[in-house]
Amino acid sequence: xxxxxSIEIPARKRGFHLITREILEALPELPECRVGMLNVxxxxxxxxxxxxxxxxxxxxDDFESYFSRAVPEGENYYKHTLEGPDDLPxxxxxxxxxxxxxxxxxxxxxxxxxWQGIYLCEHRDSAGGRTLVLTLGGE
Amino acid sequence: xxxxxSIEIPARKRGFHLITREILEALPELPECRVGMLNVxxxxxxxxxxxxxxxxxxxxDDFESYFSRAVPEGENYYKHTLEGPDDLPxxxxxxxxxxxxxxxxxxxxxxxxxWQGIYLCEHRDSAGGRTLVLTLGGE
Amino acid sequence: xxxxxSIEIPARKRGFHLITREILEALPELPECRVGMLNVxxxxxxxxxxxxxxxxxxxxDDFESYFSRAVPEGENYYKHTLEGPDDLPxxxxxxxxxxxxxxxxxxxxxxxxxWQGIYLCEHRDSAGGRTLVLTLGGE
Numbered sequence: 423x424x425x426x427x428s429i430e431i432p433a434r435k436r437g438f439h440l441i442t443r444e445i446l447e448a449l450p451e452l453p454e455c456r457v458g459m460l461n462v463x464x465x466x467x468x469x470x471x472x473x474x475x476x477x478x479x480x481x482x483d484d485f486e487s488y489f490s491r492a493v494p495e496g497e498n499y500y501k502h503t504l505e506g507p508d509d510l511p512x513x514x515x516x517x518x519x520x521x522x523x524x525x526x527x528x529x530x531x532x533x534x535x536x537w538q539g540i541y542l543c544e545h546r547d548s549a550g551g552r553t554l555v556l557t558l559g560g561e
Numbered sequence: 562x563x564x565x566x567s568i569e570i571p572a573r574k575r576g577f578h579l580i581t582r583e584i585l586e587a588l589p590e591l592p593e594c595r596v597g598m599l600n601v602x603x604x605x606x607x608x609x610x611x612x613x614x615x616x617x618x619x620x621x622d623d624f625e626s627y628f629s630r631a632v633p634e635g636e637n638y639y640k641h642t643l644e645g646p647d648d649l650p651x652x653x654x655x656x657x658x659x660x661x662x663x664x665x666x667x668x669x670x671x672x673x674x675x676w677q678g679i680y681l682c683e684h685r686d687s688a689g690g691r692t693l694v695l696t697l698g699g700e
Numbered sequence: 701x702x703x704x705x706s707i708e709i710p711a712r713k714r715g716f717h718l719i720t721r722e723i724l725e726a727l728p729e730l731p732e733c734r735v736g737m738l739n740v741x742x743x744x745x746x747x748x749x750x751x752x753x754x755x756x757x758x759x760x761d762d763f764e765s766y767f768s769r770a771v772p773e774g775e776n777y778y779k780h781t782l783e784g785p786d787d788l789p790x791x792x793x794x795x796x797x798x799x800x801x802x803x804x805x806x807x808x809x810x811x812x813x814x815w816q817g818i819y820l821c822e823h824r825d826s827a828g829g830r831t832l833v834l835t836l837g838g839e
Contacts, residue, residue, distance in 0.1 A: 424734075424735045424736060424838055424839045425735070426735045426804065426806060456563075457563045457564070457565045457696065458563060458696075458698070459598075459600055459696055459698060459737075461737055461802050461804060463802070463803065463804050463811065464813075465811070465812065465813030465814075465816065466813055466815070466816075467751075467752050467753045467813070467815050467816055472656040473606075473656075473660050473661070474606050474652055474655060474656050475606045475652055478641055480640035480641040481641045481649065481652055483640055483641075484638075484639050484640055484641050484649050484652075484653075485652075485653065485656070487638050487639075488632070488636075488653050492631070492770070493766070497766075499762075499765050500762050500765075501758035501761055501762055502756055502758040502759045502761075502762050510759065510762050513752055513753055513759055513762075513763075514762075514763065514766050516752060517750040517751075517752050517763070517797055517819075518657055518796055518797070519656060519657070520659060520798060521751050521816075522751070522801065522802045522803065523661065524600050524602070524661045524663055524802055525602065525661065526565060526600055526602050526694045526696040528565060528694070533602065533604070533694045534604065535603075535604030535605055535606070535692070536604075537605070537606050538604065538605075538606055538660075541656075553813070555804045555806070555811045557735065557736075557737055557804040559698060559736070559737060559837060559838070560563055560698070561563045595702075596702045596703070596704045596835065597702060597835075597837070598737075598739055598835055598837060611795040612745075612795075612799050612800070613745050613791055613794060613795050614745045614791055617780055619779035619780040620780045620788065620791055622779055622780075623777075623778050623779055623780050623788050623791075623792075624791075624792065624795070626777050626778075627771070627775075627792050631770070657796055658795055658796070659798060662800065663739050663741070663800045663802055664741065664800065665704060665739055665741050665833045665835040667704060667833070672741065672743070672833050673743065674742075674743030674744055674745070674831070675743075676744070676745050677743065677744075677745055677799075680795075698837060699702055699837070700702045
């Protein structure tokens with residue numbers, strides 16, 4: 423059993439956003455999967471995906487603060503600057519955090535831990551919507 | 562062929578630990594898989610998984626030293642501080658390193674390189690055991 | 701349908717290199733896969749894989765500049781120094797960027813975004829060729 427679909431996540435402001443519910447709502451087939459693997463893939467180079475704490479919104483605030491310090495804008499050695507000061511740091515953050523998640527499926531549900539949620543990590547100041555490809559393999 | 566099980570890794574001290582052997586011992590079905598993919602997923606937000614050097618323990622020491630400097634405790638801009646100074650940095654490290662590994666399976670064995678081992682990355686000072694979901698798909 | 705092969709990427713200089721074409725040329729079976737998942741796995745601990753911008757070579761230059769600053773050589777607390785000053789930083793970069801990619805397959809093609817390419821991230825000053833395991837699962 424292989425199933426795939428594309429979904430569009432509407433534009434979000436720069437930062438880290440929980441999208442677990444959007445993913446689940448796009449997967450009415452999930453309950454039919456006894457065991458398998460869900461891949462979530464973002465088709466962009468300046469936004470990324472991660473799995474982390476799903477309860478306290480200050481965690482997501484702190485992620486934005488941390489990553490924007492760890493990958494600063496305006497370093498004088500950057501060469502790729504034509505698309506704005508937030509662009510090259512966005513590419514770097516996308517590679518540090520990753521653009522592809524694999525989440526096990528157990529008895530028709532994502533086998534996330536109690537405190538785990540799926541993050542859309544938006545690294546641009548003014549991005550549009552983001553396209554995700556969801557692929558479910560299993561039985 | 563899809564196979565899945567949960568295992569518990571007993572509590573480890575903060576740092577980076579080789580767990581390749583624990584994973585293999587939990588997978589007696591592996592020799593029956595000619596070609597496939599093993600996913601190892603940790604159901605936590607303050608510990609992570611990685612693949613790196615399996616021989617010299619000072620590599621794992623240096624990882625702990627490096628990541629604890631790269632993601633310092635006690636930054637004055639952190640908001641999520643109620644669970645202790647090691648908690649928010651642990652979440653960040655978990656997203657930098659990742660919580661989900663995919664390792665190819667070839668002729669009944671993990672297709673790791675000669676020097677590759679599986680790391681449990683424990684980012685909390687005093688964590689309990691950690692639950693991993695192992696999912697094997699293949700033929 | 702599960703398919704697997706190993707390929708060798710000839711030695712590249714330290715830095716970030718597009719290898720999308722090498723991957724595709726090694727996969728003549730791809731057009732037969734309607735929906736599935738390609739895993740690309742590098743069997744090394746001092747090189748890694750990523751997905752990022754495929755058009756402007758200065759992005760890859762800036763990646764090399766950034767990561768070599770973020771993970772500096774010669775820190776006085778490093779213990780694993782016998783294999784040269786570039787070795788331990790190479791291991792750390794490999795874990796930050798990751799050694800395993802999962803890319804969805806749609807209608808016989810990799811479902812990469814328009815601007816996405818596959819990077820080989822070579823972190824050693826003088827490495828040899830690098831071995832990749834390509835695993836395709838799908839239908």
